[in-house]
Amino acid sequence: MEPEINVFNFFKVWFLKALVYKQTPVVELQDSLSDMAGIRLLMKCEYLNHRFISGNKWWKLKYNLEEASRLGCKKLLTFGGAYSNHIYATAAAAHELEFESIGIIRGEENLPLNPTLAFARAKGMDLHYISREEYRRKTEPDFLKGLKELFGDFYLIPEGGTNTLAVRGVAEFANLLLHEAAFDYLCLPVGTGGTIAGMISGLDRGKKIVGFPVLKGASFLEDEIRVYTENENGQLMYEYHFGGYAKSNERLKAFIKEFERSNNIPLDPIYTAKMMFGVFDLIKQGFFKRGSVVLVLHTGGLQGNHPTETNL
Ligand SMILES: *Cc1c(COP(=O)(O)O)cnc(C)c1O
Numbered sequence: 526m527e528p529e530i531n532v533f534n535f536f537k538v539w540f541l542k543a544l545v546y547k548q549t550p551v552v553e554l555q556d557s558l559s560d561m562a563g564i565r566l567l568m569k570c571e572y573l574n575h576r577f578i579s580g581n582k583w584w585k586l587k588y589n590l591e592e593a594s595r596l597g598c599k600k601l602l603t604f605g606g607a608y609s610n611h612i613y614a615t616a617a618a619a620h621e622l623e624f625e626s627i628g629i630i631r632g633e634e635n636l637p638l639n640p641t642l643a644f645a646r647a648k649g650m651d652l653h654y655i656s657r658e659e660y661r662r663k664t665e666p667d668f669l670k671g672l673k674e675l676f677g678d679f680y681l682i683p684e685g686g687t688n689t690l691a692v693r694g695v696a697e698f699a700n701l702l703l704h705e706a707a708f709d710y711l712c713l714p715v716g717t718g719g720t721i722a723g724m725i726s727g728l729d730r731g732k733k734i735v736g737f738p739v740l741k742g743a744s745f746l747e748d749e750i751r752v753y754t755e756n757e758n759g760q761l762m763y764e765y766h767f768g769g770y771a772k773s774n775e776r777l778k779a780f781i782k783e784f785e786r787s788n789n790i791p792l793d794p795i796y797t798a799k800m801m802f803g804v805f806d807l808i809k810q811g812f813f814k815r816g817s818v819v820l821v822l823h824t825g826g827l828q829g830n831h832p833t834e835t836n837l
Contacts, residue, residue, distance in 0.1 A: 544590065544621065546583065549573045551706045551820070554788055562808045563815035567706055568790065571698075572797075572825040577617035580825020581713075581720040582610060584698045585691035586618050586682075592690055593624065593680035602627040602672065602679040603686070604663050608641050608771065608795075610826050611686045616645035626650045627676055631660040641828065687719030692753045695723020708732065708820035710813060712804050714739055714796035715761065716770075718749040720824065726754035734759040735807075737800040741769040765803035771795050777802060793826035 549570045559566040571580045578586060593601060601624045605612035612628045619626035628650045630642070638646060646652060662668040663684060673679070682688070702711070711728065715721050715736040724734050738746055738761055746761060767777050773794050781798045785791050792798040804821055813819050 544578065544583070544587065544618065545575070547574050552790075554821075556787065556805075558805060558808050559819075562811065562813065564808065564813050565818045566804075566808075567708065567818060567820045569702060569706070569820060569822050570790070572823045572827055574825075577828075578614045578621075579610075579828065580823070581695065581698075582614035582686065582825065584694040584723070585611075585686040585719055586614060587694040587697075588690035589680070589682050589686065589688070589694075590618055590622055590624075594622070596680065598624070598678065598680035600625040600627065600676065600679040601682060602629065602676060603682040604629045604631070604660070604684040606631050607635070607639055608829055609685075610641075610828060611684070612645050612650070613641050613828050615682060615686070616648040616650035619650065620648040624680075627679065628652050629660075629663070629672070630654050631657060644828070685717035685719060687717040687722075687749075689753065691719045692723040692726060695720050696727030699724045699727025702820070703728065706820055707818060709817040710735055710819045711822060712737070712800060712819060713822040714800035714824055715743070715746060716740070716796065718746045719753075721746075721759060721761075722750045722753035724822075725750065725756045725759040728758065730756065730758050732758060736761045737765050737803040738763055739766055739770055739796055739799050741766045741772075762803055762807070765799050765806070767799055790823070791827055791830060792823075793829050795829060796826045797823055 551567050551569050554566040554568055556566065574580065575583050601615060601619050603611065603615050605628060607630055616626055616628065626649065628645055630652055632654065634654045642652060669681065710733045711724060712735045713721060713724065715738045721734060721736040728734060736759060743763065750759060767773055777794060777798055780802050781792050781794060784801060792801055801821065804819065807813065
């Protein structure tokens, strides 16, 4: 069949080329715990999907970037903390797709820039710092109007990239997963809830989706997820935040080392390590049904694993 020649098709081809997606493997994790519990433990290594726009962020950005282009927006504006993987990924995507980008960063500027922000800056992102009080207003219409007056027209991507188009991208990814592996449970870390919402909406009711919030006091997530899907096949495990966002302790650090030594797979301390710790703990508790297959999603975040990081 002849492809239709129109500007939109041309754009799509160009777009997909620029945001090159690398196929990622599903690997089996071998360990005595899962043997004893009579389950199989698989990992989808989505952290390998793109060098800079890695893991779940690729899927969350996909349709947002398409939409920004379709609308003819030249500028992306988004929000994040100083160590945000979302800021990092958005800066990289904007650079590749030739958008201008503005990052509204929570808190004061600290020089020299940390590696996340230095990277974003190097990719051309315009960084603007606002106080924590102002940052709390980031979804208010008045506040956004002020930003338009300051920066002109832009395509808004919310904090963490979570919106309807992000959820649609993740649901598409969920559908791919169904063709790649047979599984009963899907486990993943949860920040703003966009990724788990996409998985819950994209997977059929036969699967159980188990999320591990990395924030303390994250019960707002239930409502947030319900904004995007009516499916009831998700469950949140609130016990594995290790004190809160980006908080850590010696036990978690030792766990990351041990996991990497036995599986040759790196984990990030903010998201994937807490999830993986939680998965093993649930295996010990007999949470997963004997004979079932548990697929864990490595969502990326490894850009944060730089040797100078001391904030944890
Ligand atoms: C952003 C991020 C998450 C959280 O995704 P949400 O959609 O905000 O829940 C999980 N893992 C990694 C590695 C991330 O960078």
